[in-house]
Amino acid sequence: MAPVKLGLVGIGKIARDQHLPSLSRSSDFDLVAAASRNAGVDGIANFASTEEMLEAMPEIAAVSLCMPPQARHAVAAEALAKGKHVMLEKPPGATLSEVEHLAGLAASHGVSLFASWHSREAPGVGPARDWLKGQRIRKVAVTWKEDVRLWHPGQDWIFEPGGLGVFDPGINALSIVTRILPFPIWLTGAELTFPENRQAPIAASLVFAGPGGEAVEAELDFRQTGPQTWDIVVETDGGTLTLSMGGAKLSIDGEEQAMAPEAEYDGLYARFAELISAGQSDVDPSPLRHVADAFLFGRRAVTEPFFFDPPAAL
Known part of the structure; x- marks a missing residue:
């Protein structure tokens, strides 16, 4: 099959760090346009809005x-209504109702909707x-602590309603937990x-239960400097499993397991291509539901x- 013509919307840090490199390696997609109010991508058509992009380039089949999630619903709904396949960065929306509405739109228009969770593509997650x-x-302990100034420099939207605060990275941990555990929590x-x-x-402490009395605890913090911590430790009757570095490393009883190289976003775009080819959608809101429950x-x-920048001394 010929590569799917794709438009990328929102050219910020995550687009430049992850999406653009993965799309440059993908044989499934042909990145032909970008839409952003404040940035562009060299070598392709650039537009100030998704509406302008889709009107000018009707050949675009996917976006x-x-x-940020606060603005995503309206853009996704517009694209789905125009018969475009849509991939959503995590979290898939600012509310669960938004995500449900988008899933219904995709079904009614016969297109694919992919609510992506990049941490589920980390190399240790499937083996775990x-x-x-x-x-x-018996017990699961999640420690997800990072420096917001390093990963979201000056991005005030993350502390606005719908921006999720520490749950923006913390939802990655929840996406892994809901993938690896064989029961609901x-x-x-x-x-x-x-x-x-x-x-x-800016921080959160969470306690979950499972159907067999399993305990799941999570400590999330946006204030950690120095080495960053993205660990999930699972205690079982057969030993202790540890996912570290956001799922990039896996050990069993302290013995590190051989892992494939990290390629989370390559995996996401491969999955998006599979869904389009099969005429299916993949919309799992469970990580966002746990965040909503916490609020x-x-x-x-x-x-x-x-403050991202300390205020000037008086």
């Missing part, structure tokens, strides 16, 4: 959306899932810590103000 299928799981307790000048949390059920704590 990949990389803008396979190993855990035969184990009795549900939230039983949470504390969300908000800077007094922000609308989204609904969690206790609120307040901490000192957060």
Whole structure:
């Protein structure tokens, strides 16, 4: 099959760091256009809006959306209504209702919708899932701590309503947990810590339960400097499994397992191509549902103000 002509929407850090390199390696897609209010991509057509892009280039068959989640629903709905296949960066929307609406639009217009979770494509995730299928799981401990100034420099949207705050990276951990565990979990307790000048949390502590009494605990923090921590430790009757570096490394009882090279976004675009070819969609909102539950059920704590750049001394 000829490569699918694709338009990329939202040319920010994640698009430049991940989407553009993966698309340059993909034989499934031909990146022909980009839409962004403030940036462009060399060598292809550039537009200020998705509407302008799709009107000027009706040959575009698919779009990949990389803008912040607060603005994503309207753009995705527009593309689906015009019969375009759509891939959504994580999280797939600012609300669960948005995601449900988009899934219905994709079905009614006969196109594919892919709610992507890039951390599920980390090389250790599939082997971890396979190993855990035969184990009795007792406890899961998630530690997901990183420096927001390093990964989201100056991006105030992440602390606005719908930006998710620390759940922007933390939802990656939840996407892995919901992939590797062979049973569902549900939230039983949470504390969300908000800077007094922000609308989204900078840290969170979560407790989940499983159907057999399994305990899942997660500590998320956006304030960690120095080495970053993205670990999931699963204690079972058959040993302890550890996913580290966001799923890039896997060890069993301390013995590191051989892993394929990291290629998360290559895997996402390969999956998107499969869905288009098969006429199917893949929309799993479970990680976002757990985040929504945390906002609904969690206790609120307040901490000192957060600034990307320290305010000038008076």
